Amino acid sequence: MSEKTQTRKEQFREFINGSLSIAERRIDVAVIAGLIAVAVAMPTVASVLMGYPGVASNVLIWMLFAVSFNLLLGYTGLLSFGHAMFLGGSMYIVAIVMTQFGPGMIVLGIPLALALIGLLAYGIGRLIVQKGEIYFALLTIAFGEVVWYIANSNPGGVTGGDDGIASGLLPPLVESYRGILTIELGSFIVSIYWAIAAVFVVATYLLFRIVRSPFGRTLITIRENEQLARSIGVNTRRYKINAFMLSAVFSAVAGIMLLIVNQSVATSYLYWETSGEVVMMTIVGGLSSFAGPMFGAFLWFLGSEFLSGWQAIGALRHYWQFGFGLLFIIIILVEPRKGGWGAIKKAVRWAANKLLGGN
Amino acid sequence: MTTTWRVIYALLGLWVLLTIAVKPGLFATQLISGLVYGMILVMIALGLTLILGLMGVINFAHGAFFMLGAYLAYAIVAQSGLSIWIALIAAPIGVGVLGVLVERFLLRRLYGTEPINGLLLTFGLALMIEESIRFIWGSSPMSYSADILTEPVPLLVTQIAGIRVFTTIVGIISVTAIYLLIVRTDFGLSIRAGVQDPEMTELVGENLPIKFTFLFFIGSALAGLAGVLRGAETGIDPGMASLFIILVFVVIVVGGIGSFFGSVAGGLLIGTAMFLVPTMLNTLATTTGISWINLQGVRRVVPFVVMIVVLLARPRGLFGEEGFLE
Numbered sequence: 001m002s003e004k005t006q007t008r009k010e011q012f013r014e015f016i017n018g019s020l021s022i023a024e025r026r027i028d029v030a031v032i033a034g035l036i037a038v039a040v041a042m043p044t045v046a047s048v049l050m051g052y053p054g055v056a057s058n059v060l061i062w063m064l065f066a067v068s069f070n071l072l073l074g075y076t077g078l079l080s081f082g083h084a085m086f087l088g089g090s091m092y093i094v095a096i097v098m099t100q101f102g103p104g105m106i107v108l109g110i111p112l113a114l115a116l117i118g119l120l121a122y123g124i125g126r127l128i129v130q131k132g133e134i135y136f137a138l139l140t141i142a143f144g145e146v147v148w149y150i151a152n153s154n155p156g157g158v159t160g161g162d163d164g165i166a167s168g169l170l171p172p173l174v175e176s177y178r179g180i181l182t183i184e185l186g187s188f189i190v191s192i193y194w195a196i197a198a199v200f201v202v203a204t205y206l207l208f209r210i211v212r213s214p215f216g217r218t219l220i221t222i223r224e225n226e227q228l229a230r231s232i233g234v235n236t237r238r239y240k241i242n243a244f245m246l247s248a249v250f251s252a253v254a255g256i257m258l259l260i261v262n263q264s265v266a267t268s269y270l271y272w273e274t275s276g277e278v279v280m281m282t283i284v285g286g287l288s289s290f291a292g293p294m295f296g297a298f299l300w301f302l303g304s305e306f307l308s309g310w311q312a313i314g315a316l317r318h319y320w321q322f323g324f325g326l327l328f329i330i331i332i333l334v335e336p337r338k339g340g341w342g343a344i345k346k347a348v349r350w351a352a353n354k355l356l357g358g359n
Numbered sequence: 360m361t362t363t364w365r366v367i368y369a370l371l372g373l374w375v376l377l378t379i380a381v382k383p384g385l386f387a388t389q390l391i392s393g394l395v396y397g398m399i400l401v402m403i404a405l406g407l408t409l410i411l412g413l414m415g416v417i418n419f420a421h422g423a424f425f426m427l428g429a430y431l432a433y434a435i436v437a438q439s440g441l442s443i444w445i446a447l448i449a450a451p452i453g454v455g456v457l458g459v460l461v462e463r464f465l466l467r468r469l470y471g472t473e474p475i476n477g478l479l480l481t482f483g484l485a486l487m488i489e490e491s492i493r494f495i496w497g498s499s500p501m502s503y504s505a506d507i508l509t510e511p512v513p514l515l516v517t518q519i520a521g522i523r524v525f526t527t528i529v530g531i532i533s534v535t536a537i538y539l540l541i542v543r544t545d546f547g548l549s550i551r552a553g554v555q556d557p558e559m560t561e562l563v564g565e566n567l568p569i570k571f572t573f574l575f576f577i578g579s580a581l582a583g584l585a586g587v588l589r590g591a592e593t594g595i596d597p598g599m600a601s602l603f604i605i606l607v608f609v610v611i612v613v614g615g616i617g618s619f620f621g622s623v624a625g626g627l628l629i630g631t632a633m634f635l636v637p638t639m640l641n642t643l644a645t646t647t648g649i650s651w652i653n654l655q656g657v658r659r660v661v662p663f664v665v666m667i668v669v670l671l672a673r674p675r676g677l678f679g680e681e682g683f684l685e
Contacts, residue, residue: 079475079478079479127667127670127671131674133473133474133475134417134474134475134478134616135612135616137475137478138608138609138612139612139666139670141605141608142605142608142609142612142663142666142667143663143667145605145659145660145663146660146663146664146667149656149659149660149663150660152656152659153654153655153656153657153660154655272601272605273601276482276486279479279482280482280483280486283479316494319490319491319493319494321486321490322486322487322490322491322494324486325483325484325486325487325490326483326487328479328482328483328486329465329480329483329484329487332469332476332479332480332483333465333468333469333480336472336476336479
């Protein structure tokens with residue numbers, strides 16, 4: 001074995017097992033503060049840029065979905081084109097439990113959805129995670145289509161077929177006044193947005209801890225060089241399956257929140273084009289950083305809510321996805337990993353250097 | 360293991376025989392429909408496989424090329440009032456030219472990088488083509504007349520639409536032509552050499568980039584041709600790209616990624632399975648009296664079940680080569 005490989009191995013070992021420095025621990029506080037700031041600012045940002053604050057909870061939910069998707073694409077290097085099955089699948093599971101056994105059973109439906117989605121991802125992961133990356137992408141589409149078909153064929157009349165499920169989905173404690181949802185605990189009334197925001201902050205922070213843990217560092221090692229990772233004793237298959245499962249479960253958390261906010265679920269959430277949307281959000285935002293996918297999800301909503309209502313561009317506004325596709329292609333050609341967030345970071349660094357007469 | 364598979368094959372055979380015995384007419388019609396549908400899949404899959412096998416690019420926009428062929432035919436036949444024969448020539452060439460532009464200006468920059476980048480770039484491209492088609496022609500389903508090709512043609516126990524016979528003939532001709540091009544011509548030889556060892560091939564004086572571009576033209580034009588035929592048979596709508604590209608991915612995975620025979624066998628297998636499985640389930644339901652077996656809309660999921668079964672039995676597909684794109 002050559003000297004160079006040996007040192008690379010050592011580097012990987014150190015990288016995986018290295019403990020967090022004090023400076024890195026400070027990052028935790030900054031990340032939590034940043035997430036809370038995003039959550040607090042989002043309703044205002046949404047109403048200024050997108051016309052109405054109601055979209056803010058959707059933006060946060062898709063941000064979480066994109067970050068959990070990126071655990072797989074950005075950190076493990078696996079492209080899943082079937083992630084809609086986890087988002088939509090959890091929505092369906094909770095919705096079915098609520099319509100079959102009463103809205104109060106949401107307390108059972110949520111853990112059941114998380115467990116079943118985890119199990120589904122584990123099974124699929126076991127079958128396909130070791131296939132080549134192109135095989136993996138195509139097989140995830142295929143499994144997603146099977147799940148889509150099952151929901152569409154309305155087994156036992158529980159999924160509502162093409163129409164989906166749109167009634168009997170108001171959980172206890174949640175009240176709806178003309179479409180605006182609030183949580184009521186006695187005289188304490190708060191917008192459902194803040195519950196969503198709280199889950200968003202906690203779940204996203206957990207994901208951040210995961211990518212910085214030895215587990216997350218092992219995933220990065222696998223992405224960088226799978227053979228070398230195997231040669232230092234990493235069971236790469238098991239790590240990939242676990243990454244797939246974790247990513248699915250966090251996507252399921254996003255799905256459950258989406259169900260609560262939208263009070264309905266339809267087969268379009270399971271269709272592979274929804275999987276494609278999260279792929280685009282992640283890449284346009286930038287998959288090499290933790291915040292990139294969140295930025296991409298934000299841009300997607302900015303596109304769909306702002307551009308599609310922008311009268312100045314006439315009928316073209318209905319075709320805003322064309323522009324998003326163009327942006328996507330440019331990013332793939334120029335810098336496939338850094339994306340829009342990377343560009344912003346670079347610009348800020350450049351500006352800071354200019355202003356501070358920097359080094 | 361082998362005994363289990365033998366029992367499974369025997370049961371499947373019995374089931375097919377039962378269906379033929381109970382519903383011979385329906386079986387024949389569905390078999391023909393399945394083969395015609397399979398032929399469309401083969402034509403799209405061949406272009407995709409050529410590009411994938413020889414250039415290592417998985418072209419997500421291939422379905423959009425297929426759809427564009429159908430819409431160009433609509434523009435030629437229904438909007439300009441020209442003959443379907445002109446559409447059959449002009450639309451594939453138009454799509455082929457677009458394919459060449461895509462290859463030269465976009466995909467060429469990605470050769471040698473991770474294959475995932477090509478997949479992603481063409482995914483964005485597919486979205487842009489779909490949005491453009493919605494912008495130009497709208498979202499509602501439309502159709503164009505294939506004049507003389509719509510006449511029914513008698514065929515043994517049944518009769519089928521002329522366009523289907525025509526589709527089958529065109530499909531067979533294209534498959535043969537592509538096979539001869541790759542296996543029997545100097546052009547095919549240099550392409551295959553270029554895949555094995557690009558540097559050496561260029562060193563002996565082959566201009567590979569031009570040949571790859573030409574290959575991309577052929578693949579795209581074939582998808583466009585399939586689009587014209589499919590559009591003439593069942594009409595067009597902007598959803599046809601996303602439906603077919605997924606089916607064709609299944610076809611090439613079942614056949615074995617990058618394999619010529621794989622895409623032909625896979626396409627015909629998936630096509631016939633999609634049409635025969637509902638009929639077979641229906642027969643089983645009527646003969647046994649268990650009605651729930653007759654699953655509604657089962658056709659849409661058949662390809663994926665076939666794929667999962669094939670991959671469990673043969674991890675690299677029916678004709679897949681070891682180590683390809685892994």
